[in-house]
Amino acid sequence: MKVLGIETSCDETGVAIYDSERGLLSHKLHSQVDIHAEYGGVVPEIASRDHVRKWVTLTKACAIDAEIELNDLDAVAYTAGPGLAGALFTGAIAGRALAWQLGIRALAVHHMEGHLLAPMLESPAPAFPFICLLVSGGHSQLVKVESVGCYELLGDTLDDAVGEAFDKTAKMLGLGYPGGPALAKAAIDGDAEKFKFPRPMAKSADLNFSFSGLKTAAITAFEKTGRDPAAVNDIAAAFEIAAVEALATKCRKALLQENMKTLVVAGGVAANLRLRALLDQTIQSIDGELYFPRLEFCTDNGAMIAYAGAFRLLEGENSSTEITVRPRWPLDEMTAPSDR
Numbered sequence: 001m002k003v004l005g006i007e008t009s010c011d012e013t014g015v016a017i018y019d020s021e022r023g024l025l026s027h028k029l030h031s032q033v034d035i036h037a038e039y040g041g042v043v044p045e046i047a048s049r050d051h052v053r054k055w056v057t058l059t060k061a062c063a064i065d066a067e068i069e070l071n072d073l074d075a076v077a078y079t080a081g082p083g084l085a086g087a088l089f090t091g092a093i094a095g096r097a098l099a100w101q102l103g104i105r106a107l108a109v110h111h112m113e114g115h116l117l118a119p120m121l122e123s124p125a126p127a128f129p130f131i132c133l134l135v136s137g138g139h140s141q142l143v144k145v146e147s148v149g150c151y152e153l154l155g156d157t158l159d160d161a162v163g164e165a166f167d168k169t170a171k172m173l174g175l176g177y178p179g180g181p182a183l184a185k186a187a188i189d190g191d192a193e194k195f196k197f198p199r200p201m202a203k204s205a206d207l208n209f210s211f212s213g214l215k216t217a218a219i220t221a222f223e224k225t226g227r228d229p230a231a232v233n234d235i236a237a238a239f240e241i242a243a244v245e246a247l248a249t250k251c252r253k254a255l256l257q258e259n260m261k262t263l264v265v266a267g268g269v270a271a272n273l274r275l276r277a278l279l280d281q282t283i284q285s286i287d288g289e290l291y292f293p294r295l296e297f298c299t300d301n302g303a304m305i306a307y308a309g310a311f312r313l314l315e316g317e318n319s320s321t322e323i324t325v326r327p328r329w330p331l332d333e334m335t336a337p338s339d340r
């Protein structure tokens, strides 16, 4: 089955073609970073308009790369939530209209399920069951994954998502947008010992996170230096280490609590190299297995949507032909494909 995936939930237009027999055939991404940079963050209306401008060109380019005609497609999968309502609608309308024109099925895909399944595009792929750390701009969750659609939420953030905390701290440090990669880059040249920030929730018995206190500690430390540009890299390094240690501590706790050995990490923050290195150590200490998507499939992309869609479509799943999106859509409301 050849599935076209369309991702338009935020500020990247991602398109990909996944073939259930041959694997990923092609993928294209257009980032809107340059457009939103001058505003210091994503402007929803501008994001929607840009998705509309770009998806046709990207889709044609994907078909050329995959050496197929659009008529060879068996289905279209598009992100229906969570995300920005207007941006989601552009992908939903595009996906449904194309499927209608081609006379094929279209399926609404959950964006975070796409992230969660992105490591399945790699070789070796993780085997079920596993614990997934889902870390993005809007989510910091620990999920017990029995199979596709069987998700138990073990822990969540009580305030800011970790990506959001990276973004806000970076903005305050004058590192601009997008904050996560910018802060990580600044941290490379910083001395993490010069500032000491709390490891949020490290001692709490549950599996929840909290990043707003850490963000405030970094902002306060910067103010105390008189907003000294020379302190930026050191504060970035201290912030990054505190954030990734908080994540690693809870991953270890979740694996031990659930008596599991496999950890999957997905979402934009999974691209953070310090997080990847620390989790590698954590996993080695319990003799477990660690799986990440390749860096480009940590952040938003069409490949994960094509894959997640193909999985469910092969199980016979259909969504109604009504075009709806869900800007808020809890992952644990998902069910196994055969349950529908």
Ligand code: KG4
Pocket (backbone or CB within 6 Å): 010, 115, 135, 136, 137, 138, 139, 162, 163, 164, 166, 167, 178, 179, 180, 181, 184, 267, 268, 269, 270, 271, 272, 273, 298, 299, 300
């Ligand atoms: O998954 P994603 O592309 O979009 C959402 O679904 O939110 O994640 C974007 C988030 C942003 O908060 C971004 O700052 C963060 O992932 N991010 C990073 C890195 N790359 C992206 N955070 C820390 N270090 C990175 N290298």
Ligand code: ZN
Pocket (backbone or CB within 6 Å): 111, 115, 136, 137, 267, 268, 299, 300
């Ligand atoms: Zn995402």
